[in-house]
Amino acid sequence: MAKRDYYEILGISKGATADEIKKAYRKMALKYHPDKNPDDKDAEAKFKEAAEAYEVLSNPDKKARYDQFGHQAFEGAGGFGGGGGMNMEDIFSQFGDIFGGAFGGGFSGFGGFGGGGQRRVKGSNLRIRVKLTLDEIANGVEKKIKVKRKVQAPGVTYKTCSTCNGSGQVTRITNTILGRMQTSTTCTTCGGAGQILDKKPADADAQGLKLVEETVSIKIPAGVVDGMQLKVSGKGNEAPGNGIPGDLLVAIEEAPHETLSREGDNLHFDLYISIPEAVLGGSKEIDTVTGKVRIKIEPGVQSGKILRLKGKGIPSINGYGRGDLLVHINVWTPKTLSKDQKEFFESMKDNEHFQPKPDKSDRSFFEKVKDMFS
Secondary structure (H helix, E strand, O other): OOOOOHHHHHOOOOOOOHHHHHHHHHHHHHHOOOOOOOOOHHHHHHHHHHHHHHHHHOOHHHHHHHHHHOOHHHHOOOOOOOOOOOOHHHHHHHHHHHHOOOOOOOOOOOOOOOOOOOOOOEOOOEEEEEEEOHHHHHHOEEEEEEEEEEEEOOOOEEEEOOOOOOOOEEEEEEEEOOEEEEEEEEOOOOOOOOEEEEEOOOOOOOOOEEEEEEEEEEEEOOOOOOOOEEEEOOOOOOOOOOOEOOOEEEEEEEOOOOOEEEEOOEEEEEEEEEHHHHHHOEEEEEOOEOEOEEEEEOOOOOOOOEEEEOOOOOEOOOOOOEOOEEEEEEEEOOOOOOHHHHHHHHHHOOOHHHOOOOOOOOOOHHHHHHHHOO
């Protein structure tokens, strides 16, 4: 089943402000909150769906990528996502402040949050940059990357925090002129984890974690663009105790190609031919991202002509086919000539066959480019 549009989920337009996006999410989240809809799987699904939409649209960079590429900007391969695969721990951990005091200052009754449950702390995210060739971007690739991440050290043990009794929060009741007011804050002793370090091996840090090098397999979908950020869930640093791991954020860097240049999903190739080849025609072998191909040069081809090779560009990240390869013909004029060559061209200067006679098919370079992208 196809994913619903994020703007449709929150009931807003693409021009919505950050404040409008936040208000729309709060409205949807409160409507489908698990405390109001116990044991309702449909409400739970909509609650997660709204959180996923907000996770993307509330982030200017992610919102820009979503507006340009749609869901495929985050979900081109398993393990990636803007907010995809978010569980209740992720939602309450990231967006708990959105709910304010609507549920008694905590999230009782679901997933062990707030009230009488134990809050699960999420580990920190890791960020890496992966450089890809144009061929890898065109065809998709699986990369095995060595990542240094913190994990719980073998033999480490934790015990319940005595300050918050494992809840991760400290509740205070204050008498005011309006009556008794209850506030809950994150426990400073355990940092909200509900657990503190009990025993740790010598090579572990103060949280019971140790740094290890791990090989992570990353499946990168075809059509990614320079600067795009993908997410591998659960491959960031682990958290102490019963916390959940952070994520590995993968920034894409596109390496320059020797002969091809990219513009969106289209590719450009500058083909230089000699004057005899332009006059007589022939064939030339050129580079593409799927291997070399031979193209035909028509006799009398003009410098500046653009040949379009359909479907020889980059696949769309949205899955809507492939771009084209645009071959720009450039007639190479020699800078030095032999005596005989010079005499030949001198004799051809006034020959009617060598006089420029452009017709409607020989439009200017700018007209050709404008026509191709209109």
